[in-house]
Amino acid sequence: MNTRFYNARILLTEDDHSFRIVDGELWTKGNSIAYIGDGSDVNSAPGLGDEYVTARSIDCNGNLLIPGFKNAHTHTAMTFLRSFADDLPLDKWLFDAVFPREGQLTEDDIYWLDILGIMEYLTSGITSNFDMYFFPPKNAQASVDCGFRTVQTSGMNNFGAGPEAVEENYLKVNELGKSSDGLAKFIIGFHAEYTTSMERMEGLAKLSQKYKSPTFLHNSETRKEVDECIERWGKTPTQLTDSLGMYEYGGGGYHCVYFDDRDIEIFKEKGLWAVTNPCSNLKLASGIAPVKKYLDQGINLAIGTDGPASNNALDFFREMYLAATLSKVSENDAAAVDASEILYAATAGGAQCMDLGDCDRLAVGKKADIVMIDMKQPNMQPENNIVKNLVYSGSKSNVRLTMVNGKVLYEDGKYDIGFDPEEIYAKANAIIGRMK
Amino acid sequence: MNTRFYNARILLTEDDHSFRIVDGELWTKGNSIAYIGDGSDVNSAPGLGDEYVTARSIDCNGNLLIPGFKNAHTHTAMTFLRSFADDLPLDKWLFDAVFPREGQLTEDDIYWLDILGIMEYLTSGITSNFDMYFFPPKNAQASVDCGFRTVQTSGMNNFGAGPEAVEENYLKVNELGKSSDGLAKFIIGFHAEYTTSMERMEGLAKLSQKYKSPTFLHNSETRKEVDECIERWGKTPTQLTDSLGMYEYGGGGYHCVYFDDRDIEIFKEKGLWAVTNPCSNLKLASGIAPVKKYLDQGINLAIGTDGPASNNALDFFREMYLAATLSKVSENDAAAVDASEILYAATAGGAQCMDLGDCDRLAVGKKADIVMIDMKQPNMQPENNIVKNLVYSGSKSNVRLTMVNGKVLYEDGKYDIGFDPEEIYAKANAIIGRMK
Numbered sequence: 001m002n003t004r005f006y007n008a009r010i011l012l013t014e015d016d017h018s019f020r021i022v023d024g025e026l027w028t029k030g031n032s033i034a035y036i037g038d039g040s041d042v043n044s045a046p047g048l049g050d051e052y053v054t055a056r057s058i059d060c061n062g063n064l065l066i067p068g069f070k071n072a073h074t075h076t077a078m079t080f081l082r083s084f085a086d087d088l089p090l091d092k093w094l095f096d097a098v099f100p101r102e103g104q105l106t107e108d109d110i111y112w113l114d115i116l117g118i119m120e121y122l123t124s125g126i127t128s129n130f131d132m133y134f135f136p137p138k139n140a141q142a143s144v145d146c147g148f149r150t151v152q153t154s155g156m157n158n159f160g161a162g163p164e165a166v167e168e169n170y171l172k173v174n175e176l177g178k179s180s181d182g183l184a185k186f187i188i189g190f191h192a193e194y195t196t197s198m199e200r201m202e203g204l205a206k207l208s209q210k211y212k213s214p215t216f217l218h219n220s221e222t223r224k225e226v227d228e229c230i231e232r233w234g235k236t237p238t239q240l241t242d243s244l245g246m247y248e249y250g251g252g253g254y255h256c257v258y259f260d261d262r263d264i265e266i267f268k269e270k271g272l273w274a275v276t277n278p279c280s281n282l283k284l285a286s287g288i289a290p291v292k293k294y295l296d297q298g299i300n301l302a303i304g305t306d307g308p309a310s311n312n313a314l315d316f317f318r319e320m321y322l323a324a325t326l327s328k329v330s331e332n333d334a335a336a337v338d339a340s341e342i343l344y345a346a347t348a349g350g351a352q353c354m355d356l357g358d359c360d361r362l363a364v365g366k367k368a369d370i371v372m373i374d375m376k377q378p379n380m381q382p383e384n385n386i387v388k389n390l391v392y393s394g395s396k397s398n399v400r401l402t403m404v405n406g407k408v409l410y411e412d413g414k415y416d417i418g419f420d421p422e423e424i425y426a427k428a429n430a431i432i433g434r435m436k
Numbered sequence: 437m438n439t440r441f442y443n444a445r446i447l448l449t450e451d452d453h454s455f456r457i458v459d460g461e462l463w464t465k466g467n468s469i470a471y472i473g474d475g476s477d478v479n480s481a482p483g484l485g486d487e488y489v490t491a492r493s494i495d496c497n498g499n500l501l502i503p504g505f506k507n508a509h510t511h512t513a514m515t516f517l518r519s520f521a522d523d524l525p526l527d528k529w530l531f532d533a534v535f536p537r538e539g540q541l542t543e544d545d546i547y548w549l550d551i552l553g554i555m556e557y558l559t560s561g562i563t564s565n566f567d568m569y570f571f572p573p574k575n576a577q578a579s580v581d582c583g584f585r586t587v588q589t590s591g592m593n594n595f596g597a598g599p600e601a602v603e604e605n606y607l608k609v610n611e612l613g614k615s616s617d618g619l620a621k622f623i624i625g626f627h628a629e630y631t632t633s634m635e636r637m638e639g640l641a642k643l644s645q646k647y648k649s650p651t652f653l654h655n656s657e658t659r660k661e662v663d664e665c666i667e668r669w670g671k672t673p674t675q676l677t678d679s680l681g682m683y684e685y686g687g688g689g690y691h692c693v694y695f696d697d698r699d700i701e702i703f704k705e706k707g708l709w710a711v712t713n714p715c716s717n718l719k720l721a722s723g724i725a726p727v728k729k730y731l732d733q734g735i736n737l738a739i740g741t742d743g744p745a746s747n748n749a750l751d752f753f754r755e756m757y758l759a760a761t762l763s764k765v766s767e768n769d770a771a772a773v774d775a776s777e778i779l780y781a782a783t784a785g786g787a788q789c790m791d792l793g794d795c796d797r798l799a800v801g802k803k804a805d806i807v808m809i810d811m812k813q814p815n816m817q818p819e820n821n822i823v824k825n826l827v828y829s830g831s832k833s834n835v836r837l838t839m840v841n842g843k844v845l846y847e848d849g850k851y852d853i854g855f856d857p858e859e860i861y862a863k864a865n866a867i868i869g870r871m872k
Contacts, residue, residue: 079817083821120814283828285768334526337523378515383865393518395751424814
């Protein structure tokens with residue numbers, strides 16, 4: 001599966017969160033990037049001598065190679081509820097539409113619904129997801145079967161199995177990761193403070209310490225959630241979970257819309273990740289996360305789509321656009337949040353958040369999780385600033401090719417994931433059809 | 437150029453702003469829709485007997501035909517400043533980056549920059565634009581040369597020619613419309629109260645009465661604009677312009693972010709159009725327009741991208757998404773604004789706003805301004821609610837074909853507008869390159 005990309009422009013990520021573009025070639029070997037350069041010295045590069053056989057050469061025709069987007073918070077299999085019950089008050093949506101139908105899902109359903117979501121990720125240049133849903137080993141299996149990279153976490157709360165099941169899933173998914181060339185991984189997590197008992201949260205904290213795992217949860221998504229947590233425990237969700245010893249090995253929160261100064265201090269001290277979900281926060285009327293403040297304070301930032309029932313798309317261009325522009329309007333400052341910070345969060349930030357440091361950028365030795373962006377479309381012209389073009393005018397229509405772990409899974413509208421799209425669409429319609 | 441679309445799903449627009457989808461065929465004859473039905477009675481339909489020759493039959497394969505989107509406010513030729521000076525304070529962006537470069541534009545420059553914008557419109561399913569920029573006859577010529585439908589207005593202010601030039605452009609562009617099968621039209625307008633003298637505004641009002649034309653302007657885009665207008669004239673921009681007799685024949689405002697109750701009353705009484713520009717309002721930190729209030733009050737709503745320098749894309753899916761979801765977050769109500777109201781505003785609303793009532797929906801006798809949406813992509817599945825799929829998860833990548841005035845101008849990533857895309861990209865880069 002060695003691939004040589006030539007006539008390419010290649011987006012290189014700098015440690016100061018800026019980017020630089022070089023012309024040249026990028027060669028993959030197995031699941032990794034083996035060479036980036038102008039091509040003149042490729043034969044003397046380590047591992048690229050006579051023993052290297054190019055399976056395929058791709059003329060990029062001046063198009064741009066970028067690191068894949070990392071979707072740092074989602075519930076992939078919720079594809080079945082896309083557009084099912086929108087434009088309703090939040091409680092009605094959740095209790096009347098979502099929960100009763102989630103309760104009817106089988107493991108098999110979830111497998112097919114995951115594959116629909118993975119297809120959508122590929123169309124948007126997303127090369128890995130940080131997924132929280134029922135049956136994590138099944139979700140992981142769906143990803144591995146497609147050749148897609150996934151990090152699973154647990155959505156444990158009071159309504160299902162407890163920390164012992166999280167441990168079981170942790171072991172199973174990480175085992176699957178070993179037998180699948182590292183495509184699957186599990187990080188400790190649970191749903192949220194407002195759905196989880198103190199006993200279970202304490203059990204979870206112990207588990208994270210036992211396995212030296214970071215811990216993630218929905219954190220401060222709504223004003224109500226924070227107010228009720230303070231009422232119950234005298235502490236914000238961040239301060240409460242921190243006091244339980246959950247973050248000894250890092251972790252972070254999904255959404256992070258309502259943080260006070262002490263919450264921000266804790267995130268900073270512990271190097272935790274604020275994963276922002278701008279589309280979902282708009283559509284569910286949750287609020288606008290203080291992204292500018294997080295960046296100003298040096299908080300680690302990643303971006304997620306949340307699930308397709310609350311978004312309703314899995315479109316990283318839309319997320320990037322909103323992560324940048326919502327801060328501008330909420331801060332009343334057109335200069336708030338630079339596009340390059342957002343592109344960094346969408347790629348390197350997400351990768352580090354998900355413990356995928358070897359997928360964070362295009363560099364020799366890194367995993368070959370690569371997207372080719374079509375620059376020959378009007379929304380990418382003129383080329384005054386390519387990073388800003390990506391964040392402010394980029395679109396899924398610019399995604400020509402998505403490669404994960406050295407394999408091209410999506411190219412020019414076609415999938416190479418081992419499943420027929422029509423069959424997947426039929427399965428998804430049948431699953432929700434059964435529940436109407 | 438008669439075209440038969442078969443195996444189609446066809447989105448029909450109802451007067452109550454809802455939509456209905458029928459399976460069947462849509463036939464165009466010349467520039468209009470000649471038949472919609474199941475195909476069984478097509479030979480007996482008026483004008484579709486023996487004399488009808490199908491130039492092309494298109495198997496829609498179950499995909500969806502929708503009326504084209506109407507971009508009800510834009511400055512098309514500003515493509516040259518896309519990503520040129522983003523993430524700057526508004527004044528710096530406008531005075532240091534935009535104005536000095538706009539001053540260097542020639543008519544010829546604008547022609548090529550328009551064509552770049554028109555290409556982008558076609559990729560997004562936009563079939564007509566309401567365009568305000570320098571040299572309206574040249575903008576109109578660019579549209580007509582591409583086969584694209586345009587409504588031009590004037591951006592008159594204190595820094596160029598006055599009402600007499602608006603009149604000249606009105607006559608020229610409407611004349612061009614007559615010789616181009618109705619592809620071009622001119623509606624009276626000017627830039628904004630804060631850039632235009634009382635004398636010129638009065639002249640404009642007289643012109644609108646002379647020609648019985650609606651009048652449009654940038655209205656209440658920023659808080660500052662409204663405050664300063666009140667300081668100058670003791671009235672909001674809406675109340676001031678209304679008092680000058682500008683709206684005797686209708687019209688409306690672009691942006692309409694900061695309206696008081698009396699402004700809303702005037703818009704309602706006179707049947708004026710609020711054209712919302714959500715992406716631009718975010719990116720320039722202007723604010724969030726009260727779209728829910730407008731809909732609740734029965735104000736006419738249309739949607740626009742604004743210019744590509746302040747957006748930075750010309751992507752109607754992004755505009756629709758934000759027109760709906762920004763109201764949810766600003767009203768703190770996930771039920772605020774239904775997707776079908778937004779799809780109506782994006783199609784029929786925009787058409788009526790732009791005096792293109794004959795392009796507002798798919799129906800026999802209406803102009804054939806049609807878009808084919810690819811439903812066989814994961815973001816459109818499952819099909820729980822196709823209207824909500826279009827607004828909340830739709831993307832430019834779903835646009836398979838864009839037809840204007842009965843001619844397919846864009847299909848599967850290729851343009852049939854008489855220009856080579858690479859040449860247009862080169863021109864745009866050269867124009868801004870000259871100014872750096």
